[in-house]
Amino acid sequence: MAATGPSSTETLERVRAGLAARYRRERRFRLFGAASAILGLLFVLMLFVSIFSNGYSAFWQTQVKLDIYFDPEVIDPGATGEPQVIGKANFDKVVRGALYDLFPDVSGRQERRDLKRLVSAGAGFELREQVLADPALVGQTRTLWLPADDEVDMLVKGYIDRDLPEASRRLKDRQIAWIDALAEKGLVERQFNAAFFTTGDSREPELAGIGGAIKGSFFMLVVTLILSFPLGVAAAVYLEEFAPKNRWVDLIEVNINNLAAVPSIVFGLLGLAVFINFFGLPRSAPVVGGLVLTLMTLPTVIIASRAAIKSVPPSVREAALGVGASAMQTVFHHVIPLAMPGMLTGAIIGMARALGESAPLLMIGMIAFIVEVPETPLDPATALPVQIYLWADSPERAFVERTSAAIIVLLAFLLVMNGLAIWMRKKFERRW
Amino acid sequence: MDTAEQAYDMTNIEKAETVPPRPDPGPEPAVVQFAPEAEPAEQEVAEERAEYDTIGDVTAKDAVMTVRDCNVFYGDNHALQHVNLDVGRNEVVALIGPSGCGKSTFIRCLNRMNDTIETARVTGEIRLHGDDINSRETDVVLLRARVGMVFQKPNPFPKSVYDNVAYGPKLHGLASNRTELDEIVERSLLRAGLWDEVKDRLDDPGTGLSGGQQQRLCIARTIAVDPEVILMDEPCSALDPIATAKIEDLIDELAQNYAIAIVTHSMQQAARVSQRTAYFHLGKLIEVDSTDKVFTNPGHRLTEDYVTGRFG
Numbered sequence A: 001m002a003a004t005g006p007s008s009t010e011t012l013e014r015v016r017a018g019l020a021a022r023y024r025r026e027r028r029f030r031l032f033g034a035a036s037a038i039l040g041l042l043f044v045l046m047l048f049v050s051i052f053s054n055g056y057s058a059f060w061q062t063q064v065k066l067d068i069y070f071d072p073e074v075i076d077p078g079a080t081g082e083p084q085v086i087g088k089a090n091f092d093k094v095v096r097g098a099l100y101d102l103f104p105d106v107s108g109r110q111e112r113r114d115l116k117r118l119v120s121a122g123a124g125f126e127l128r129e130q131v132l133a134d135p136a137l138v139g140q141t142r143t144l145w146l147p148a149d150d151e152v153d154m155l156v157k158g159y160i161d162r163d164l165p166e167a168s169r170r171l172k173d174r175q176i177a178w179i180d181a182l183a184e185k186g187l188v189e190r191q192f193n194a195a196f197f198t199t200g201d202s203r204e205p206e207l208a209g210i211g212g213a214i215k216g217s218f219f220m221l222v223v224t225l226i227l228s229f230p231l232g233v234a235a236a237v238y239l240e241e242f243a244p245k246n247r248w249v250d251l252i253e254v255n256i257n258n259l260a261a262v263p264s265i266v267f268g269l270l271g272l273a274v275f276i277n278f279f280g281l282p283r284s285a286p287v288v289g290g291l292v293l294t295l296m297t298l299p300t301v302i303i304a305s306r307a308a309i310k311s312v313p314p315s316v317r318e319a320a321l322g323v324g325a326s327a328m329q330t331v332f333h334h335v336i337p338l339a340m341p342g343m344l345t346g347a348i349i350g351m352a353r354a355l356g357e358s359a360p361l362l363m364i365g366m367i368a369f370i371v372e373v374p375e376t377p378l379d380p381a382t383a384l385p386v387q388i389y390l391w392a393d394s395p396e397r398a399f400v401e402r403t404s405a406a407i408i409v410l411l412a413f414l415l416v417m418n419g420l421a422i423w424m425r426k427k428f429e430r431r432w
Numbered sequence B: 001m002d003t004a005e006q007a008y009d010m011t012n013i014e015k016a017e018t019v020p021p022r023p024d025p026g027p028e029p030a031v032v033q034f035a036p037e038a039e040p041a042e043q044e045v046a047e048e049r050a051e052y053d054t055i056g057d058v059t060a061k062d063a064v065m066t067v068r069d070c071n072v073f074y075g076d077n078h079a080l081q082h083v084n085l086d087v088g089r090n091e092v093v094a095l096i097g098p099s100g101c102g103k104s105t106f107i108r109c110l111n112r113m114n115d116t117i118e119t120a121r122v123t124g125e126i127r128l129h130g131d132d133i134n135s136r137e138t139d140v141v142l143l144r145a146r147v148g149m150v151f152q153k154p155n156p157f158p159k160s161v162y163d164n165v166a167y168g169p170k171l172h173g174l175a176s177n178r179t180e181l182d183e184i185v186e187r188s189l190l191r192a193g194l195w196d197e198v199k200d201r202l203d204d205p206g207t208g209l210s211g212g213q214q215q216r217l218c219i220a221r222t223i224a225v226d227p228e229v230i231l232m233d234e235p236c237s238a239l240d241p242i243a244t245a246k247i248e249d250l251i252d253e254l255a256q257n258y259a260i261a262i263v264t265h266s267m268q269q270a271a272r273v274s275q276r277t278a279y280f281h282l283g284k285l286i287e288v289d290s291t292d293k294v295f296t297n298p299g300h301r302l303t304e305d306y307v308t309g310r311f312g
């Protein structure tokens, strides 16, 4: 309280003099805070803009419309109808035939090869799949959209500068002229690239997709969740509710906290030594990835679960014990249900971290080039972040946009997961 | 966190040595001594024990619980010292005393709630109908079903009103079907004087009730398992006078069937609801007697200071 008497006005004066400086300091501090927040947001914005501007075009793929004649002479000369015969047929020749029909005056080996290059090497595979599915196609003519080569795709998307001298382009002048001719006839079109989400990796950018990587990541996360959530919750419950307070438990606590800070690559090395070399689990398999990521996320889940359990007020425990619940009943009927949202939030955040992790996966061979989409967690696979890493390393221009597109997909998954965590926290937030 | 618990007056412990020597109680208030008869060789022990003697009659007519030479240590802190006290059937014992004197500690011994405190160590003999509750054979779950507890802060489960009351009976298998359970819930809520207020909102969360209603819900939850003893630790400290009056009426009524021990800071409340009053001071049970006697003619200076409000 201010002193009364003659000195009180003086005190007031002094306080008032200091007040202005105090408010100034406060304003300055608030300004700094706002500036840092804006700066942080700006960086995030920069990241998003650069990735989106690079990547969004990968969700569309240039296709070429061709009248395909399923020539029996090429596909199945003996008219056997055997899948083995059809499977071995040269479908590239079928595609080529359609292109030569479009440009009858193209002649000469080099020119014809250039013309053939306009369409993806994968077009033949696509036709084979169709014929295998429906052998009646042989001998018929169908109008089909087939994927263009990645360089054509780049040109159509405007990433290739037409004014460059021919020698420093990967498309020749005559190829560009053909594409323009096709475009004029409406035979070239950008279509939604559904294959990007379903196919595995490929050397040809226009055929490469993230389907295999997504599935690999999915298997890994399933393994991680199944292992780390129950283990983490059980450990947290034990440490919080049952463990005696002694030096051993303190030691365990310190180690769990330390484990959360261990660089993830170390877990990868551990996984390599233990799961692959010692237990003989297959290399590059999502199971091993899941196990390694379990090691990595377990401390996070334990710490989050412990915090959630700690936040359950002791009065609830006392109430339960007071009516005669046993320690275990108290935990299972009251503490765990009340702590569940917090524990789930922790698990989801741990999963999101695991989803974005690549370093430990490199150690256990999930960086291999794998075309096949994995069917089970034991099949070789890559993961989304590793796929990004692999593509980022590739020289083709078309892989640049695919890298960014894969990052967009990864970010979308992370956003959904973190959003889910926030939503759950909000929804189940309790007031006692 | 219970703020009241943080307010333990630690300085009191230091002052323990400077407690003024007790005036000679004289022949009038009987000194009941439960220590084994002092032998000449144990003269020294007996002298030490004399300091813990309680003025008044610690026994009850129809004792349900008997506590003999109960000590509680929190680590090195001897929080409850050589306490002897009975809780009798159909009576309310009020436990009064300054903050930090060990009332809660004592009451928590009676249903072994102190087990949950890592540092707490309880010695002595506490019997419920003659069975030592601290013995190895005693099942603590069963004990807590027989000795219910109502806490200082209303602590309903964050579940529906119905589930709050039904939880105990369900745990102990007191109802064989839903109708029986419904009956138990209704009866308990009726007895706790809450039925009329909540009968239309049994599925609403118990935490959504008012403070007084929550406390009565907690009482209903306690009596739903039909205990023999009800322990109440400052059940009205968070309530307004109207809710308090309701709970006091309820205690009166419950005393018809149960043995009740209630901790209270309100002298008036102790006077209104209890038949016997025990005064604690710095971990010692100073005086026990009929409530009338303690408030009108206390046998000990400390008791007198406290009940007349002269105590710091």
Ligand SMILES: Nc1ncnc2c1ncn2[C@@H]1O[C@H](COP(=O)(O)OP(=O)(O)OP(=O)(O)O)[C@@H](O)[C@H]1O
Pocket (backbone or CB within 6 Å): B004, B005, B007, B008, B013, B074, B077, B079, B097, B098, B099, B100, B101, B102, B103, B104, B105, B106, B117, B119
């Ligand atoms: N959990 C605990 N750990 C350590 N010491 C404790 C604990 N609970 C109580 N004590 C100590 O035991 C002594 C008695 O505490 P107790 O809670 O029984 O007092 P009280 O009479 O209930 O006080 P109040 O009227 O404030 O509730 C105090 O000195 C306190 O410091």
Ligand SMILES: [Mg+2]
Pocket (backbone or CB within 6 Å): B103, B104, B105, B233
């Ligand atoms: Mg208390």
